Amino acid sequence: MQNYKMHMLVCGGTGCKSANADQIVLNLKRSLSECGMADDVSVTQTGCFGFCEKGPIVKILPDNTFYTQVRPEDANEIVTSHILYGRKVHRLLYKDQTTLESIEDSKHMDFYKKQHRVALRNCGFIDPGNIEEYIARDGYLALTECITSKSREEVIQIVKDSGLRGRGGAGFPTGLKWEISSRYDDEQKYVVCNADEGDPGAFMDRSILEGDPHAVLEAMAICGYATKASEGRIYIRAEYPLAIKRLENAVKAAEEYGFLGEKILGTDFSFKVSLTFGAGAFVCGEETALLRSMEGGRGEPTTKPPFPSEHGLFGKPTTINNVETFANIPVIIRQGAKWYRSMGTEKSAGTKVFALAGKINNVGLIEVPMGTTLREVIFDIGGGIKDGKKFKAVQTGGPSGGCLTEKDLDTPIDFDNLVAKGSMMGSGGMIVMDEDSCMPAVAKFYLQFTQEESCGKCTPCRIGTTRLLELLELICNGEGTMESLEELRRLSSVIKDTALCGLGQTAPNPVLSTLNAFWDEYVAHVVDKKCPAGVCTKLLDYTIHADKCKGCTMCFRVCPAGAISGKVKEVHFIDVSKCIKCGACMDTCKFNAITRG
Amino acid sequence: MGKVQSKEDLLKLRESCRQLLHVRVQGERIEDLTQITVFMGNSGYKSGAKEIMNHIFEKIQELGKEDIVLLQADSSGLVAFEPLVGVKRPGSDQVLFGKVDLKKADEILQDYIIDGNSIDGILALTNS
Numbered sequence: 001m002q003n004y005k006m007h008m009l010v011c012g013g014t015g016c017k018s019a020n021a022d023q024i025v026l027n028l029k030r031s032l033s034e035c036g037m038a039d040d041v042s043v044t045q046t047g048c049f050g051f052c053e054k055g056p057i058v059k060i061l062p063d064n065t066f067y068t069q070v071r072p073e074d075a076n077e078i079v080t081s082h083i084l085y086g087r088k089v090h091r092l093l094y095k096d097q098t099t100l101e102s103i104e105d106s107k108h109m110d111f112y113k114k115q116h117r118v119a120l121r122n123c124g125f126i127d128p129g130n131i132e133e134y135i136a137r138d139g140y141l142a143l144t145e146c147i148t149s150k151s152r153e154e155v156i157q158i159v160k161d162s163g164l165r166g167r168g169g170a171g172f173p174t175g176l177k178w179e180i181s182s183r184y185d186d187e188q189k190y191v192v193c194n195a196d197e198g199d200p201g202a203f204m205d206r207s208i209l210e211g212d213p214h215a216v217l218e219a220m221a222i223c224g225y226a227t228k229a230s231e232g233r234i235y236i237r238a239e240y241p242l243a244i245k246r247l248e249n250a251v252k253a254a255e256e257y258g259f260l261g262e263k264i265l266g267t268d269f270s271f272k273v274s275l276t277f278g279a280g281a282f283v284c285g286e287e288t289a290l291l292r293s294m295e296g297g298r299g300e301p302t303t304k305p306p307f308p309s310e311h312g313l314f315g316k317p318t319t320i321n322n323v324e325t326f327a328n329i330p331v332i333i334r335q336g337a338k339w340y341r342s343m344g345t346e347k348s349a350g351t352k353v354f355a356l357a358g359k360i361n362n363v364g365l366i367e368v369p370m371g372t373t374l375r376e377v378i379f380d381i382g383g384g385i386k387d388g389k390k391f392k393a394v395q396t397g398g399p400s401g402g403c404l405t406e407k408d409l410d411t412p413i414d415f416d417n418l419v420a421k422g423s424m425m426g427s428g429g430m431i432v433m434d435e436d437s438c439m440p441a442v443a444k445f446y447l448q449f450t451q452e453e454s455c456g457k458c459t460p461c462r463i464g465t466t467r468l469l470e471l472l473e474l475i476c477n478g479e480g481t482m483e484s485l486e487e488l489r490r491l492s493s494v495i496k497d498t499a500l501c502g503l504g505q506t507a508p509n510p511v512l513s514t515l516n517a518f519w520d521e522y523v524a525h526v527v528d529k530k531c532p533a534g535v536c537t538k539l540l541d542y543t544i545h546a547d548k549c550k551g552c553t554m555c556f557r558v559c560p561a562g563a564i565s566g567k568v569k570e571v572h573f574i575d576v577s578k579c580i581k582c583g584a585c586m587d588t589c590k591f592n593a594i595t596r597g
Numbered sequence: 598m599g600k601v602q603s604k605e606d607l608l609k610l611r612e613s614c615r616q617l618l619h620v621r622v623q624g625e626r627i628e629d630l631t632q633i634t635v636f637m638g639n640s641g642y643k644s645g646a647k648e649i650m651n652h653i654f655e656k657i658q659e660l661g662k663e664d665i666v667l668l669q670a671d672s673s674g675l676v677a678f679e680p681l682v683g684v685k686r687p688g689s690d691q692v693l694f695g696k697v698d699l700k701k702a703d704e705i706l707q708d709y710i711i712d713g714n715s716i717d718g719i720l721a722l723t724n725s
Contacts, residue, residue, distance in 0.1 A: 003654075005654055063669075085641075086638065086670045130617075141611070144607050265607075
């Protein structure tokens with residue numbers, strides 16, 4: 001076996017790949033051969049490092065050098081400078097946001113210091129296409145231990161004792177789910193992995209599947225053993241082509257090595273895994289709709305009970321877990337329930353992966369113990385708000401969650417705390433908003449999404465979300481009244497109480513939470529007909545102040561609508577009928593002569 | 598590759614696969630390891646530091662010492678003393694050795710690091 005002195009890891013997540021990471025790999029390999037160092041240094045494409053904001057990432061080991069925003073043309077310099085002469089390429093090192101100093105290795109980056117990676121333990125560390133690297137990280141050892149030396153009951157007991165709760169959103173205890181499924185006897189039982197990640201701005205599951213697909217396969221097999229199921233199916237959206245490719249390769253490799261298939265490790269346990277592709281409908285993340293879609297029907301939810309544990313895929317007992325839930329299982333089996341419980345809070349054990357997005361400096365994927373505060377996540381790990389602006393709110397739980405504000409920043413994040421604050425954990429998307437975000441417009445954005453994604457089966461969701469959206473449009477256009485606000489609140493609570501599935505029941509959450517936290521902003525829209533954040537274009541008008549205007553013609557030149565007139569060294573005017581309210585003139589004016597009202 | 602048939606099979610396979618990730622795992626727990634740094638840069642390279650580095654690497658492999666990690670750094674500026682080698686034990690300062698040849702390299706590895714004896718030729722202690 002080749003003994004390399006150094007390893008170069010190049011991020012192969014979807015984000016970095018679309019920023020030319022493949023070419024970086026090729027260039028690095030070429031430069032290494034040119035320098036005659038191809039036998040000394042290996043180049044590997046891994047899963048996501050999480051630091052997507054500054055991708056593509058190249059990490060060099062063993063010294064943990066962390067290069068950010070690498071371009072294919074930088075490859076040669078990295079090799080000739082760093083690899084050959086030990087001279088780090090300083091311009092590519094990560095710079096601390098506050099001190100602006102280059103940080104030589106990833107161990108000293110704030111982004112990684114507070115993280116605790118369990119579900120992401122192999123992401124950005126191993127080559128997801130090489131099963132042997134997974135095995136080197138104790139891969140398939142948990143499965144082996146389960147089927148050779150643990151009874152089904154013991155396995156379930158470990159998962160129950162660990163306190164692991166479903167990471168897909170609702171937080172149902174995983175061990176209990178397995179126990180219930182194991183009680184139903186049937187010749188054919190299924191394990192389903194819910195990889196239908198639909199929240200806008202969320203990419204936890206995709207990154208796990210792209211970076212560590214074997215962890216999910218191993219966990220599914222363990223679940224199959226514990227619940228007496230012989231078949232596993234992964235429901236994954238077709239718009240995740242890279243995750244699909246890596247999963248398919250992983251299934252093939254696992255079969256070759258005998259971790260999936262007939263009579264695994266010579267025992268009586270057989271388990272196979274196949275993939276089913278979804279078309280990318282948000283509602284199919286709801287388990288009953290997901291099952292209908294897998295059966296070939298329309299992705300529409302059905303009433304519960306009967307629960308899938310009893311009457312699931314094709315009417316057979318089925319255990320459904322989310323990708324991240326599964327990714328935790330092999331470690332829990334290996335290290336024990338007590339170890340897992342030592343992280344997190346009493347009622348929410350372990351860690352949680354979050355996808356940070358929006359107006360935050362370090363957009364990316366992080367994993368922290370439950371009970372970490374929002375402030376630590378957003379300011380310490382996330383690096384604070386972009387461009388030094390002020391924090392306004394954070395939406396957790398995607399379109400089903402709610403907005404949390406400044407006063408909630410010190411709330412320890414766990415399932416119950418977030419619900420108590422009117423939001424929810426959801427699958428872990430976190431969208432951060434700054435002072436320039438208009439909250440009614442944010443609520444409108446989420447309602448547009450849920451209204452479009454509503455499957456239409458039940459009236460409260462189909463018509464209710466449409467009416468909610470209409471009301472929000474009215475408000476954002478300045479045509480709303482105080483009665484509209486009351487109507488919003490009333491309709492929201494009716495939808496919450498009467499919708500059939502989780503999608504409808506949670507769709508009004510963004511409306512209710514913004515109404516509660518930002519009532520003044522709604523009132524400004526309907527009473528004063530103003531948008532304080534300057535987002536709702538119908539409520540804005542731009543004015544040039546004659547006393548400050550020097551007649552420099554800058555605004556005249558940038559106006560895309562030709563709405564500004566005036567001669568050189570004379571005061572300019574905006575023709576309100578032509579103005580499209582893009583704000584380009586205000587941004588350009590050097591004399592602060594243009595204001596937005 | 599045949600199918601894995603038992604837990605023993607898997608453990609054996611894991612052992613051989615671990616080599617694949619050895620350098621990465623060293624990086625992950627670098628603060629717990631004894632770090633040998635060879636100072637390179639153009640001047641170090643010219644003074645033969647690369648040969649010293651290759652030699653130390655092979656020796657570490659031969660001895661199977663997993664708790665010693667070999668690193669490379671830019672020239673420290675002490676050009677007259679190159680090839681320059683630094684040794685840093687977990688939690689202590691770095692110790693520098695100058696004008697290291699193959700024999701001295703063996704001495705540093707075997708006598709100084711592994712056997713824990715004090716040897717001649719220490720140039721300086723640094724905090725870096």
